[in-house]
Amino acid sequence: MFKKFSSEDVSSQNQVKASVQRKIRQSIADEYPGLEPVLDDLLPKKSPLIVVKCQNHLNLVMVNNVPLFFNVRDGPYMPTLRLLHQYPDIMKKLQVDRGAIKFVLSGANIMCPGLTSPGGALDDDALAETPVAIMAEGKKHALAIGFTKMSAKDIRAINKGIGVDNMHYLNDGLWKMERLE
Amino acid sequence: MAEKPQSVRVLYCPVCSLPAEYCEFGPDFEKCKPWLIENAPELYPDLLKDSNDKEADKVSEQLKSVGISSSGGDGTTTAAPSGGTSTSKQEVKRLPGGKIKKKEKQEVVIEKIVRNKRKCVTVVKGLDLFGVKLSDASKKLGKKFATGASVVKGPTEKEQIDVQGDIAYDIVEFITETWPDVPETAIFFIEDGRKVAAA
Numbered sequence: 001m002f003k004k005f006s007s008e009d010v011s012s013q014n015q016v017k018a019s020v021q022r023k024i025r026q027s028i029a030d031e032y033p034g035l036e037p038v039l040d041d042l043l044p045k046k047s048p049l050i051v052v053k054c055q056n057h058l059n060l061v062m063v064n065n066v067p068l069f070f071n072v073r074d075g076p077y078m079p080t081l082r083l084l085h086q087y088p089d090i091m092k093k094l095q096v097d098r099g100a101i102k103f104v105l106s107g108a109n110i111m112c113p114g115l116t117s118p119g120g121a122l123d124d125d126a127l128a129e130t131p132v133a134i135m136a137e138g139k140k141h142a143l144a145i146g147f148t149k150m151s152a153k154d155i156r157a158i159n160k161g162i163g164v165d166n167m168h169y170l171n172d173g174l175w176k177m178e179r180l181e
Numbered sequence: 182m183a184e185k186p187q188s189v190r191v192l193y194c195p196v197c198s199l200p201a202e203y204c205e206f207g208p209d210f211e212k213c214k215p216w217l218i219e220n221a222p223e224l225y226p227d228l229l230k231d232s233n234d235k236e237a238d239k240v241s242e243q244l245k246s247v248g249i250s251s252s253g254g255d256g257t258t259t260a261a262p263s264g265g266t267s268t269s270k271q272e273v274k275r276l277p278g279g280k281i282k283k284k285e286k287q288e289v290v291i292e293k294i295v296r297n298k299r300k301c302v303t304v305v306k307g308l309d310l311f312g313v314k315l316s317d318a319s320k321k322l323g324k325k326f327a328t329g330a331s332v333v334k335g336p337t338e339k340e341q342i343d344v345q346g347d348i349a350y351d352i353v354e355f356i357t358e359t360w361p362d363v364p365e366t367a368i369f370f371i372e373d374g375r376k377v378a379a380a
């Protein structure tokens with residue numbers, strides 16, 4: 001999604017009104033309960049919350065010029081990788097084997113066998129259609145944010161095809177957009 | 182309410198911007214290596230081993246050259262000792278200067294690249310090695326040949342000038358006239374993948 005993303009894909013930047021700000025905050029808190037205690041630091045009530053609308057129904061949530069979350073249409077908010085790196089335990093984790101790393105980093109979706117092979121790992125509580133952190137064999141930090149196409153149990157059982165859509169990965173356009181002025 | 186989670190600080194590589202552990206999958210691992218050796222050696226033990234070997238060599242070389250020049254006492258600390266130990270003579274010669282390492286051959290290479298049959302681009306590499314400012318040179322070339330010329334990063338990350346059109350045969354004269362520091366003997370063409378002297 002962010003493979004060729006840049007500031008040129010931004011169509012508008014708006015400070016949202018208080019009610020919208022509250023709604024965004026609430027849905028982030030619901031999706032990531034682990035983040036709630038630090039939400040006041042991340043999205044300070046007195047700093048304006050900017051919603052950046054981009055091509056393809058993509059929105060970024062930004063504070064002080066730093067993109068923190070993104071979503072598509074009305075879909076769930078997902079943290080940027082830089083934010084996830086700071087709070088790694090807010091999402092369920094799926095792990096790809098080492099061989100899959102280079103494919104994930106070139107933007108490919110995550111195939112089931114990369115998750116079920118000996119180097120992979122699955123959190124059985126991960127359901128279908130939810131944001132997950134994509135980890136990698138032998139690495140400490142996440143390399144991508146994914147959106148599951150099937151549950152972890154189905155990934156294991158079906159074991160073929162795309163298990164997780166690759167939403168955002170290291171060195172993609174969003175990663176490179178550390179700040180948006 | 183739950184405890185505030187402690188935020189994790191990830192070590193990011195300033196060269197490729199990725200977490201240091203992902204440099205090996207980054208766009209140019211080679212470029213990250215020097216920084217990694219300094220700042221994240223535990224992530225790449227092999228790298229450290231390689232560099233330790235080299236580092237050890239370096240230190241012993243330096244010791245040797247220091248020892249020699251001080252005993253010589255003629256103050257030529259930067260020059261290689263002429264009567265140095267035969268085993269390390271070559272390395273010593275390279276090291277005191279430090280930066281010499283791999284000296285680039287001073288030459289200008291001109292290559293014509295044909296794009297879709299008629300259109301072609303003449304690529305000029307190496308003018309910078311003669312102290313020519315590439316942005317300047319590109320403007321002059323564009324003007325002289327009434328065409329588009331631009332400074333671009335070449336495949337090996339070195340800057341080169343791309344000139345639209347086939348100007349390969351007039352360009353030698355223009356270069357030697359405009360920049361007298363560039364001798365004709367240092368200009369080469371690439372023809373059918375072979376390097377041919379222009380002179």
Ligand SMILES: [Zn+2]
Pocket residue numbers: 194195196197198199201203204207213
């Ligand atoms: Zn790096």
